[in-house]
Amino acid sequence: MSYGATFPLWREAAGDAWHDYTRHAFVEGLRDGTLPRAAYLRYLVQDYLFLVHFSRAWALAVTKAETLDEMRACAATVHALLNDEMRLHVATCAAEGIPEADLFAAREAPQNIAYTRYVLDAGHSGDFLDLMAALAPCVLGYGEIGTRLASAADRTPYADWIETYAGADYQKTCDEVGALIDGAITRRLGTTPRDSPRWPRLCARFETATRLEVDFWGMGLRG
Numbered sequence: 001m002s003y004g005a006t007f008p009l010w011r012e013a014a015g016d017a018w019h020d021y022t023r024h025a026f027v028e029g030l031r032d033g034t035l036p037r038a039a040y041l042r043y044l045v046q047d048y049l050f051l052v053h054f055s056r057a058w059a060l061a062v063t064k065a066e067t068l069d070e071m072r073a074c075a076a077t078v079h080a081l082l083n084d085e086m087r088l089h090v091a092t093c094a095a096e097g098i099p100e101a102d103l104f105a106a107r108e109a110p111q112n113i114a115y116t117r118y119v120l121d122a123g124h125s126g127d128f129l130d131l132m133a134a135l136a137p138c139v140l141g142y143g144e145i146g147t148r149l150a151s152a153a154d155r156t157p158y159a160d161w162i163e164t165y166a167g168a169d170y171q172k173t174c175d176e177v178g179a180l181i182d183g184a185i186t187r188r189l190g191t192t193p194r195d196s197p198r199w200p201r202l203c204a205r206f207e208t209a210t211r212l213e214v215d216f217w218g219m220g221l222r223g
């Protein structure tokens with residue numbers, strides 16, 4: 001999975017954090033089916049709230065964009081998040097007797113607050129690239145995890161989760177977000193972005209968001 005030219009560079013710069021995120025015990029539990037149902041539901045309820053705030057972050061990206069194409073791409077992601085992405089969460093929780101109103105009213109876990117507000121602050125205090133670097137681990141990491149689990153999964157009750165992220169629709173989203181990031185980088189930093197004084201900070205933002213993903217999985221496992 002490369003999803004463009006920038007993502008592999010940021011992933012490489014994130015070092016061990018990327019492995020800790022994409023090979024987390026929670027992920028392995030989805031793959032082999034050993035993840036306790038209670039942990040999965042705890043994660044799904046928190047993830048619903050996470051997606052609410054991620055929609056806000058992509059809406060912020062619309063306001064930070066410099067071109068109409070960037071605006072359209074970010075607005076399309078807001079739409080997809082609010083209308084499609086939450087469907088798995090709402091349907092799975094409804095089947096367990098948890099209505100959507102309860103999801104919206106759930107208390108946010110500290111790990112959830114830390115992650116989502118970090119991303120929003122990256123956008124508020126920085127520019128479009130700061131925001132993209134903080135958003136990328138979430139979008140592209142799930143694409144990578146989904147693809148690996150689809151080819152390595154045992155019989156697991158979490159096949160619907162895996163299919164959501166391994167499926168062609170989501171993989172297309174990842175390719176589009178990778179292209180959005182590449183275009184935004186070239187536009188603002190030129191064709192040798194690693195020579196830019198801004199590059200280390202963008203890598204640091206990506207790594208921080210990746211570490212917050214690790215903590216988010218941990219919240220699911222331990223509550």
Ligand SMILES: Cc1ncc(C[n+]2csc(CCO)c2C)c(N)n1
Pocket residue numbers: 047050051054077081085137138139142173213216
């Ligand atoms: C903790 C956490 N991290 C990543 C994702 C995946 N994700 C977040 S937003 C989005 C759609 C495109 O922006 C996708 C797939 C998640 N659901 N929860």
